Amino acid sequence: MIVLDKRPQPSRLWSYAAPVLAVVLTMLVGGVLFAALGKNPVAVIRTIFLDPLFSEFAWFYRPQLLIKGAPLVLIAVGLSFGFRAGIWNIGAEGQYIIGALCGAAVGLALYPAETRWIFPLMIVAGAFGGWVWAMIPGVLKVKFGTNEILVSLMLVYVAESLLAAMALGPMKNPDGMGFPGSRNLAQYPSAANLELVAGTGLHWGVVAALIAVIFAYVVLARHIFGFQVRLAGQAPRAARFAGVDPARMVLICMGLSGALAGMAGLFEVAGPAGQVTIDFNVGYGFTAIIVAFLGRLHPVGILLAGGLMALTYIGGGIAQSNLGLPAAAISLLQGMLLFFLLAVDVLTHYRVRFAARKVA
Amino acid sequence: MDLSAINPILLLASLMVAATPILLAAIGELVVERAGVLNLGVEGMMITGAVCGFIVATATGSPWLGFLGAALGGALLSLLFGLLTQFLLSNQVATGLALTLFGLGLSALMGQSYLGIRAPAFPDIHIPLLGDIPVVGPIVFQHDPMVYVGLGIVAGVWWFLNRTRGGLILRAVGENHDAAHALGYHVRRTRMLAITFGGACAGLGGAYLSLVRVPQWTEGMTAGAGWIALAIVVFASWKPGRLVLGAYLFGGVTVLQLNLQAAGVAVPVEYLSMSPYLATIAVLVIMSTGRAPGSLGRIFHAAR
Numbered sequence: 001m002i003v004l005d006k007r008p009q010p011s012r013l014w015s016y017a018a019p020v021l022a023v024v025l026t027m028l029v030g031g032v033l034f035a036a037l038g039k040n041p042v043a044v045i046r047t048i049f050l051d052p053l054f055s056e057f058a059w060f061y062r063p064q065l066l067i068k069g070a071p072l073v074l075i076a077v078g079l080s081f082g083f084r085a086g087i088w089n090i091g092a093e094g095q096y097i098i099g100a101l102c103g104a105a106v107g108l109a110l111y112p113a114e115t116r117w118i119f120p121l122m123i124v125a126g127a128f129g130g131w132v133w134a135m136i137p138g139v140l141k142v143k144f145g146t147n148e149i150l151v152s153l154m155l156v157y158v159a160e161s162l163l164a165a166m167a168l169g170p171m172k173n174p175d176g177m178g179f180p181g182s183r184n185l186a187q188y189p190s191a192a193n194l195e196l197v198a199g200t201g202l203h204w205g206v207v208a209a210l211i212a213v214i215f216a217y218v219v220l221a222r223h224i225f226g227f228q229v230r231l232a233g234q235a236p237r238a239a240r241f242a243g244v245d246p247a248r249m250v251l252i253c254m255g256l257s258g259a260l261a262g263m264a265g266l267f268e269v270a271g272p273a274g275q276v277t278i279d280f281n282v283g284y285g286f287t288a289i290i291v292a293f294l295g296r297l298h299p300v301g302i303l304l305a306g307g308l309m310a311l312t313y314i315g316g317g318i319a320q321s322n323l324g325l326p327a328a329a330i331s332l333l334q335g336m337l338l339f340f341l342l343a344v345d346v347l348t349h350y351r352v353r354f355a356a357r358k359v360a
Numbered sequence: 361m362d363l364s365a366i367n368p369i370l371l372l373a374s375l376m377v378a379a380t381p382i383l384l385a386a387i388g389e390l391v392v393e394r395a396g397v398l399n400l401g402v403e404g405m406m407i408t409g410a411v412c413g414f415i416v417a418t419a420t421g422s423p424w425l426g427f428l429g430a431a432l433g434g435a436l437l438s439l440l441f442g443l444l445t446q447f448l449l450s451n452q453v454a455t456g457l458a459l460t461l462f463g464l465g466l467s468a469l470m471g472q473s474y475l476g477i478r479a480p481a482f483p484d485i486h487i488p489l490l491g492d493i494p495v496v497g498p499i500v501f502q503h504d505p506m507v508y509v510g511l512g513i514v515a516g517v518w519w520f521l522n523r524t525r526g527g528l529i530l531r532a533v534g535e536n537h538d539a540a541h542a543l544g545y546h547v548r549r550t551r552m553l554a555i556t557f558g559g560a561c562a563g564l565g566g567a568y569l570s571l572v573r574v575p576q577w578t579e580g581m582t583a584g585a586g587w588i589a590l591a592i593v594v595f596a597s598w599k600p601g602r603l604v605l606g607a608y609l610f611g612g613v614t615v616l617q618l619n620l621q622a623a624g625v626a627v628p629v630e631y632l633s634m635s636p637y638l639a640t641i642a643v644l645v646i647m648s649t650g651r652a653p654g655s656l657g658r659i660f661h662a663a664r
Contacts, residue, residue, distance in 0.1 A: 004449065006661060088453055146644045149400065149453070150591045154637040157584045165630035289457055328468030328579075335462030339440070342450040342458060350449065350661075 004350040014348040019294055019301070022341035023308070029340075030333050039323055047323060048315030048333075061314050063201025067272050069310035070205040071096070071264040073303055075288035077212045078260030080297040082253035085232040089254055091137065091152030092261040093285025094159035095130040099262020100269035101166055102129025104276050107191035108171060108182060118190040122266055123204075130262015131255050133159065138254030142247040148254065160281070167278045186274035193271030205267030209306075212260060216299040229253070261285060283331075287313075290338045309334065371615055373498050376507055377573060379611025381406070381565040384510045385589035386596070386603055387517055388561025394521060394598055395554035396534035396655035400456025401441050402562050403586025404463020409434040409563025410570040411467040414474055414577040417567075423482040427506065427567050434563020435556045437463060442555040445659075446548050452657050460586070468579045479575040482506075506568055511604070513561065518600040530554060534653035537660045547660050562586065584637065591640045597650025606643070613639040 027049070031041030052061040075092050082089050089095075103126030110118050137151035171182040185191045196202050220226035232239040232249055240246070264284065273280050291309050295301030316330030346352075385402050392399050412433030417426025441459050444450045482504050490501040521527040532540040533550045541547050569585065570577050588610060596602035617632045625632070 004661065090457065140641075140645055144645045146641075147591075147594060150587060150594070150644060151641050153587050154584070154591070154641050157637045158634045161630045161634040165628055168630070169628065286461060290461070293454055326469055326472055328465050328472070330465075332462065332465030332469055335458060335465050338454070338458040339444065339462060342455050343444055343448050345450060346448040 001355055003353045003355045004346065005353055007349060007351055010348050015296060018344045018348050019296065019305070019341060021344050022294070022337060025340045025344070026333060026337045029336060033329065033332070034325070037325070037329065039325060044319055044323060044325060047319045048312055048330075050315075051318055052311055052314040061318070063195075063199065064314045065307065065310050066201035066206045067203070068313045069306045070203070070209040071268055071284045072288050072291045072309055073209040073306035074205065074212055074264040074267075075257070075261045075285060076291040076295065076302045076306060077209070077216045077299055078257030079288060079292045080216065080295070080299070080302060081229055082257050083292055084297050085229045085249055085253055086236065087250050087253045088149045089134060089137070089152050089257045090149050090289070091134070091154075091156045091159075091285070092257060092288055093281060093283065094152070094156035095133045095258040095261035096265035096268075096285045097156075097159040097163050097281050098133040098265070099126040099130035099259075100265030100273075100280065101163060101171075101276065102126055102262070103266030104171065104182060104185060104269050107185050107188065107270065111183060111188060111191075114190045116190065119193070119204075119270070122191060122270060123208075123263060126266025127259040127263045130265065131259040133262070134254045134258020135251070138251050138258075141250055141254075148250070152254075156285070163276070163280065164278050167276050167280070171276050173275075180278060182276040184274045185270045186272075191270055193267050203267065203271045205264065205271065208263060208267065209303075213299045213303050220299065225252070261288075287334060290334055293338060294341055369495060369498055371619055373502070374615045375608060375611045376500070376503055377611075378614045379607040380507050380510045381568040381573060381585055382589050382592060382610055383514065383604065383607035384506075384565035384568060385562045385586055386592045386607060387510070387514050387600065388558035388565075389589055390593050390596065390598060390600060390603055391517055391521075391530070391561075392554050392558035393593055393656055394534045394653055395530050395551050396537055396653050396658065396660075397445065397551050397555060398452045398456065398657040399438065399441055399459070399555060399558055400453060400590065401438070401459025401463065401586075402558075402589050403582055403584070404460035404466075405434040405437050405559050405562035406463075406566035406569075406586040406589075407467040407580070407582045408437050408463045408470075409566030410581060411471040411474070411566075411577060412563065413567025414479060414570040415470065417480055417571055418474065418477060421480050423480055423571050426479075426571050427564055430563040430567030431560040432563070434566065435560040437466075438555050438559020438562070439552075441559075442552045446551055446555075449659050449661055452659070464580065471577045471579065474577045475579075477577070479571045479577075482572050482575070504572055506564075506572060510564075510568075514600050514604055521600065531653075534655055537655045537658070541660070541662055547662070551660075562589075565589070588636065588640050591644055594650065594652075595643050595647045597647070598653060609643070610636060610639065 027045050031045055034041045034044040052058065052065065075096065079089060079092060103122040106122045106125040107118060133155060136155060137148040140146040140151055141148045168180050173181060173183045193203050193205065228244045231242060232244055269276060269280065287309055291302055291305045295305035312330060312334060319325040320327055385406050389399065389402055409430035413426040413430030416429030417423050441455055444455045445452050484502055484504050487501040521531060529545050530550055533545060533547050537547045566582060569581055574581060592603060592606040592610060595606040614636050617635045621629050621632050
């Protein structure tokens with residue numbers, strides 16, 4: 001009979017090994033799945049995980065890695081604070097949309113003025129929009145004790161409706177011959193989030209993601225707030241005795257994750273996406289949850305996990321067009337990865353022992 | 361705009377149909393939460409049920425077999441959640457989310473070749489005598505059988521939780537798993553059974569969407585219904601009777617906004633379609649006073 005003994009401290013070895021093992025298991029089971037779909041599993045796995053980096057067209061795909069990875073990392077870093085403290089902001093997708101809408105609104109309102117203050121103003125507006133959207137579940141939780149998971153998630157659907165309303169109504173391009181969608185911000189120099197170095201994919205969102213990673217690392221390791229976040233997650237009772245105010249914790253964690261998700265939305269709408277369209281959001285807010293867990297809620301881990309997840313997006317796209325792999329198989333693969341990680345994580349917190357069955 | 365075009369009898373009648381998928385998923389989750397497990401994967405199990413039910417129903421031509429297949433599909437997926445949370449002791453919130461993401465991907469993959477097909481018809485039954493009562497008859501007694509199956513399950517759950525020994529054990533496990541374990545009850549076994557029941561119910565709810573309400577398969581067709589079901593469990597303070605009220609309230613909002621859309625109210629469709637979600641938030645704010653089961657969401661690890 002298999003017995004699990006709780007480790008006094010989480011295993012350091014397994015906390016590094018578990019994500020790697022989860023990725024390997026996902027590749028294996030994913031391979032079986034692709035074989036069942038009638039594809040060559042080795043070819044598919046190679047296409048997804050290696051071709052974006054090492055194939056002859058890698059010069060085209062490598063910049064994409066930064067473009068897809070930046071929003072994932074930016075959102076996941078914000079989420080990791082709340083997840084550590086047991087505050088579950090699941091609605092990053094909604095905050096991402098609202099951030100993009102607020103930022104784009106500023107840019108579109110000032111069109112066609114040209115000053116260099118427009119883009120910074122848009123970033124502030126984007127962060128503010130995401131912050132407001134995240135404060136709704138935050139304030140409701142603090143004031144009325146409502147469940148932040150459900151409220152933040154409901155607000156994703158509200159944000160999606162709002163996005164559709166904006167793309168078809170107030171933000172529609174007046175010169176767009178009636179097509180839905182706003183003016184293309186990427187073609188409006190003062191508002192565009194362009195590549196800083198041509199051909200690298202390095203835009204302001206990537207810079208912001210890197211700053212967020214460093215900032216989060218310093219706060220978690222060196223600042224009293226980081227200590228309080230870790231304390232609130234590991235020992236809520238001890239945290240209360242130590243004077244950590246739970247309400248303040250909820251508001252800061254929700255606000256921070258919302259603002260970062262909003263910024264991610266703004267960088268996307270002003271750069272790679274360019275326009276406010278009905279289907280502008282592609283689920284980064286949900287994938288970022290996987291990134292946060294895969295990265296062990298640690299800033300550096302999140303950076304690596306974001307890169308890996310961006311890889312599956314790009315590689316999945318290649319597999320879709322070259323090998324005819326259905327798009328859904330990629331989202332299944334991403335879900336599977338989180339499953340395996342959570343399963344393997346038992347080894348981090350428990351020691352497995354084989355024992356003879358005893359009479360209870 | 362012509363509000364007189366809205367027929368109040370038809371409105372109330374379609375309310376019961378709109379509420380049924382939520383009611384089915386919510387009653388399953390209610391049992392799971394009363395056993396002390398928070399399964400946030402309802403959305404994933406629902407959509408898997410929707411696609412499984414649709415595939416079986418179109419293959420066999422029988423909606424009943426479709427519902428059976430949906431319940432099996434939902435239950436199988438929930439076993440995955442059970443394995444992770446009960447045996448590998450993973451975080452229930454994270455695992456539930458993983459289940460939803462996984463279910464959305466899985467269902468999209470399974471349903472690829474079923475897009476744009478109509479489900480086999482599932483005729484309404486006309487209950488003799490009762491169905492002929494004016495006004496009340498068309499509202500309550502002229503629906504498809506699943507509407508009544510859903511209400512039957514709710515009544516059964518109420519009876520089980522409040523009137524049987526098994527229900528008492530389940531509630532004990534949910535209130536304090538350490539005490540229940542010390543008394544010799546099988547915490548894991550009870551919870552696995554509850555989780556499986558929850559999965560089967562969520563599957564039925566999903567299949568009701570793809571076989572009766574829409575009736576077609578489209579990707580992501582549950583559109584948050586699973587999350588609304590979770591909210592309604594909180595609204596109901598974990599009591600089956602109030603669950604019906606919550607589900608019908610929600611059904612009412614959905615049907616009303618659809619009717620307003622059809623009647624051409626001067627508000628854009630996008631704003632009207634927000635209303636079910638806003639109503640759910642409002643309900644959560646008003647009704648967040650109920651007491652959750654004591655061990656809800658906590659990991660059970662028997663040290664001895």
